Amino acid sequence: MAEISDAIAMIKKAESDAEQLIADSQAQSKDMIADANLKAEESVSEVKISAEEEAQKTVFDAEDKAKKEAQSISEQSKVEVKSLKDKAMGNVDEAASIIVKNIL
Numbered sequence: 001m002a003e004i005s006d007a008i009a010m011i012k013k014a015e016s017d018a019e020q021l022i023a024d025s026q027a028q029s030k031d032m033i034a035d036a037n038l039k040a041e042e043s044v045s046e047v048k049i050s051a052e053e054e055a056q057k058t059v060f061d062a063e064d065k066a067k068k069e070a071q072s073i074s075e076q077s078k079v080e081v082k083s084l085k086d087k088a089m090g091n092v093d094e095a096a097s098i099i100v101k102n103i104l
Helices: 002-103
Strands: none
16 A cells, blocks of 8 residues: 555656646746847847947938039039139130220
8 A cells, every 4th residue: 555655656746746747937938038038129129229339320421422512513613613714714815806906
């Protein structure tokens, strides 16, 4: 009879150990899921920040490029205006001579 009692006690202990193992596994599983969710949220946040920084950098680069291009166009315009002015001033003397000849 003691053997049956010992066997029943061992079975009950095994059941208890199995139930505890299941409970521990479930708790560990919940912890792992929570940790994974936290890491996923952190990753998404980091990606958003990185994307915002990259977008801002792209805007700054485009603005810088546009400023350089505008400056280049301005410089080229100044050169062309000076050239036209110099050419026009070269014709002033000739125009004045023609006007004086026609008046006299």
